Amino acid sequence: MDIATIIGLVMGFGAVFGGALLEGLHLTALIQPTAAIIVLGGTFGAAFVSFPMKTIIGAAKDIKKVLMPAQNDPEKVIKDLIGYAAKARRNGLISLEQEAQNVKDPFTKKGISLVVDGIDPQKLRETLEIEVTYYEEHAKQSAEFFEAAGGYAPTIGIIGAVLGLIHVMGNLSDSSKLGAGIAVAFVATIYGLMTANIICLPFGTKIKHGIKEELICKNMIIEGLIAIQNGENPHFIEQKLKAFLQHGAGDKKG
Structure with missing residues (x-):
């Protein structure tokens, strides 16, 4: 958690x-259950209209990433890559074939397999960066869903407020109903703002932060594997990869 x-x-x-x-x-x-129904139903109804069902299901699943985000460990990535580099330097690139069988991360496993197959370094970079780009585009759809919902919620809250005031205006002769109508009107606005600014927008930001951390690791893997393929010194590779921890993935990507 x-x-x-x-x-x-x-x-x-x-x-x-x-x-x-x-x-x-x-x-x-x-x-106010009525206000909650108006705001939540209207907000996510609008979000459902805006996105395909595949994205909606993915966003629902990614709530888990907000509450229990994956623990990306760049230091461990560097340590593993240095281990691969040392082994390749001693026994040749073909010795990494066994390592590929034991790697759990699919991206790293694919990269090592391509290195063992002797693919051209430029082709290796292009292949892995295409996968990184696809991952980023796919992963950020969940963040876009929550951000869109966060944009709709305040407006739906205003709609709820207007409905509440309509109810009030229609019952001016019955003072017993005025309080309830005015309450729904103002509470709906509060619900809309809270839904947007405490739930939806922060969830979208949290998901995007997780994507950035994952991109750092993936770009570290790309640079590390290419350096291994080029036969660079493990110590030099370590220093190169540690730069990611200082500057982030954005400075290295592309």
């Missing part, structure tokens, strides 16, 4: 509801 995400959600909702309590507002006033 990602502690930062849990703390953020607790702080976000806690600040809103805690602030309401400090203002003397009863929390029951903020619990």
Whole structure:
């Protein structure tokens, strides 16, 4: 479980509801099922219209990445690549064929197999970078889904507010219904803003951050494997790869 995400959600909702309590507002006033139905249904309904079902299912699955993100370890990637480099330097590139069978990461496994097959370094780079590009384009669709939902939510909240006011205006003669209508009107706006700024937009940002970390590792693997193929010194390869930890993937990609 990602502690930062849990703390953020607790702080976000806690600040809103805690602030309401400090203002003397009863929390029951903020619990409006009608407003929740309008905002959540309208927001995700609009998001469903905007994206294909495949992306929607992927976004739902990626909620797990927000709550329990993958633990990318660039230091371990460097250590593994240096190990491959040392072995290739001692016994030749063909000795990495056995290593490919034991590697769990599909991207690394594919790269080592291409190196063993003797593919041209430029072709190796092109092949792996195409896969990285495809991964990035596919992975960021979930982030785009949540960002789109975050954009719709405040507007849907306003729609809920307008509906609440319509209800109020239609019952001006019945004072007993005025309070409920006005409550729905204002609470719907709050729900829209909270859905956007505490859930959807932060979820999208978290997913994109995970993608960036994964891209760092993938680009490190590309540079490392090409260096191994070129027979570079393992110590030099290590220094080259450590630059990724200082500058990130963006400086190396392409």
